[in-house]
Each structure stands twice: as C-alpha cells, then as structure tokens.
Amino acid sequence: MSSVVYVSNADSREISVLRLDATGVLTPVGPVPVDGTVMPLAVSPDRRFLYAGLRSEPFSVKAFAIDPVTGWPTLLSTTPLPDNMAYLATDRAGRFLFSASYGGDKIAVNPISWHGTVEVPPTEVISTAPHAHSIVADPSNRHVFVAVLGGDHILQYRFDATSGRLMPNHPAAVGTELGAGPRHIVFHPSGRVAFATNELDGTLSSYLFDPPTGTLTPMSSISLLPAGFSGSPWTSDVHVTPDGRYVYVSERTSDTLIGFRVDGTPGALELLGHTLTETQPRGFAIDPPGRFLVAAGQKSNAITSYAIDHDTGALTALQRVPVGRNPTWVEIIDLPAA
Secondary structure (H helix, E strand, O other): OOEEEEEEEOOOOEEEEEEEOOOOOEEEEEEEEOOOOEEEEEEOOOOOEEEEEEOOOOOEEEEEEEOOOOOOEEEEEEEEOOOOOOEEEEOOOOOEEEEEEOOOOEEEEEEEOOOOOEOOOOOEEEEOOOOEEEEEEOOOOOEEEEEEOOOOEEEEEEEEOOOOEEEEEEEEEEEOOOOOOEEEEEEOOOOOEEEEEEOOOOEEEEEEEEOOOOEEEEEEEEEOOOOOOOOOOOEEEEEEOOOOOEEEEEEOOOOEEEEEEEOOOOOOEEEEEEEEOOOOOOOEEEOOOOOEEEEEEOOOOEEEEEEEOOOOOOEEEEEEEEOOOOEEEEEEEEOOOO
C-alpha cells in the first residue's frame, strides 16, 4: 500500500502532491495551482475529498475530488468563507466543514453536500475572544472544541450533527495558564484524552475527556523546549499515532519535532526527545498506518519523511524533497494496493 501526501504552499499558491511508498520514499507527482494564498487543508473522513482554505481575498475554500486510484485532486468548487480562516476540519461524518479565523476572531460551520462541495450560507458564524486557532469534533461527533489563543481557553460546544448547529456546553470554556496561547487540539484514539499545543509558552497540555458530558478536565502541561533554548516559544502542530502510543509536536523557533510516549495513566506523557527538522516546521502529518511522519519547513521550502520506530517512537530521517514556497500544512491519505 502506498500513500499520497498533500502540502499547501502559501506563497507559491499551489498544493504539492507526492507519493509516499512503503519504505518512506517521497516521489513528487506534481503541483496543483491554486488562485490564492492556500494554507489550511482538511480531508474528508472517507478520503474522497480534499478541502483547501485560501487566506487571501476573496476568502474561500476549494473542494477537490480525490481520485481513488491515483490520489490526484480535481477541483470541484470554490465557496466563500466568512473570514480569513486559519484552520479547517470536517465533522466526523464529513457532512459539515468547521473553520476558525485567527484574525477575524470567529468560527463557522458550513454544510457539505453529498458530492463534496461546501455550501452556503453557513449554519453558524460565532464570534470568539481574539485569535480562534482551531476547531475539532470529538470522536463521537457530539461535541466540538475551539482553541482560542488570545482568550487562553478552549471553548466547549454541543454539536447537532444533523443541523450543524453549535450550543455552548456547561461550562462553556476550560481555561489554560495565563499567556499559554492554546493553538491546536487532537484526541487520543481512545477517545478519553485530548492534547493541546500552547503556542506562546511552549507547552503541551493534557486533558481528560468525559464523553457523556463533552467536557475537558485539565491534567498536566509539559514543556516542549529543548535544553539551552533561547528566544520566544512558537509551538505549532500536534498529532498522535493511530495506535495511540506516541504524540509528536512541532516547535518553530527551535526547528524541532518533540516526541512523547503515552503512559498507561490517562493523559500522562513521557518525553522521548527532540529531533531537529526543517526550518520553521509549522505543519506535519502522520500516515494512517502510523509508519511515517512528514514535516514541512516554512523557511526551508522542503519536506522530510521520517520512519517512526514502533518500539521506541524514535524518528529516523529518510528523505528530503523540495516543495513550493512557504509550505504550511500537510495531509496524508492511503491508497489501495495496486
């Protein structure tokens, strides 16, 4: 089985498409030109559609149909979004597109049609505290969480997966440390733990998740910064391996990927170490089987594939490939065996 890697390149206004083979070797297939500053990407749960957000005016999202054999994306539609959206995700059923606006201080929910196009008007446009940075649904698709960097909190909503409406949960938010700057959220495959990167203080926070109530309870925060670190933290992305054994985070100031082993205690993490990677690693992704990690460097204009050691979680660099200018987001899907 091989995989397809999609990389959004903001400044060259294109999406790089690459094949990732069973040994971790990357082969460029070609760029997909996009008429705007393309940054956030999202893939539908059934892997049939790719969504790309444009952060230049007119703010919009492009929907692409993914060829089931080659993985090549073909443009289906362009739909306006309510603002400059820094983050995209679908709900767990692929029926709604979530978006969060860092500059516009809002979130939105748009319906997705049965053939993959994003529809208007939105079912929700909700104002937030400054700098809403990500929006994700829990594994049950009954709750939605929004990391708000400037508010130092994570908003908690109940989600109606039929209508696409959001309703504040009780409590409506869970706070972080003052000045932490929560950025991205990811759920552990168990569905009982969530992890959130804190961009401004360089930490990763763990939360216990209670599925019946849809609420998060803070557990701990752990530093992501390497020994001898100097400068301002600038934490970015976070992902968990599909088997739930390891968590990885990217930190842009130190140009590192930080690995953790998930302890037996819910939410507990053991630091594995820091791996020097591409310059200013804003986005990365793990392939669906959990064999490889691919990281992009905003300033190096390149990506590197890494093998993930199943027993130790260690990352081993395999191949480095140039992409477009200012690569910011990485998505990976598997293709059926030829």
